[in-house]
Amino acid sequence: MMTQLMAALSALAGTLVSLPALAQAPADRPDYWHYGWDWGWGHMIFGSLMMILFWGGIIVVVVLAVRRFGSGPSHGTPPATSRNKALDILQERFARGEIDKDEFEERKRHLSD
Template identity: 50%
Template sequence: MKLSNAICAAASTATAVLPSCVWAQAPSNAERYGYGPHMMWGGGWYGMIFGPLVMILVLAVIIALAVLLVRWLGGPWPGSAWHQAAPAHTPLDILRERFARGEIDKQEFEERRRVLGE
């Protein structure tokens, strides 16, 4: 029983002392924060412009995706350039309607029909 108590005491002592041994090996503040190519010591300040630029770019992409998603889910708006109905009448149909209303005579109808190629 005494041996197990001795082992437990040694383990707890090692556990308590080990962090202080590791802490003693850490570099001092003078070495850690010495002059060098860090952000605020003149070597990397120009890189700070990329943070806001990337943030603006990411926001623009998110907004564009949201707009495209809303347009895709909502479908085309009436009267928009994306929603154009197919022509209901061909040129020959319009010509026939004008002849039926009496706006043009038979000779003009035949001449224009030949010009249309039908």
């Protein structure tokens, strides 16, 4: 127990001793900002490219999410053919009593041909 306490205190002391070095202003360390043409234009081009790739990736993810999870009655299902629509309408008319069974069967037979 005492060994662990001593180890923790020495780690804390080591951290506290290095804090003044981190608190120096950039003016105290002229190499901090890498003044001059040390780095060249390569880093500016790389940064711009990374920014374009990042935002482009975000936009692509949003577009794909909207397409995938978008709402709509026929989303994700194949469009119905005209024959299926006609049969659906025929069944609805029969269910409402607008046509009788004989007419329903005859029209259904015509649709299936």
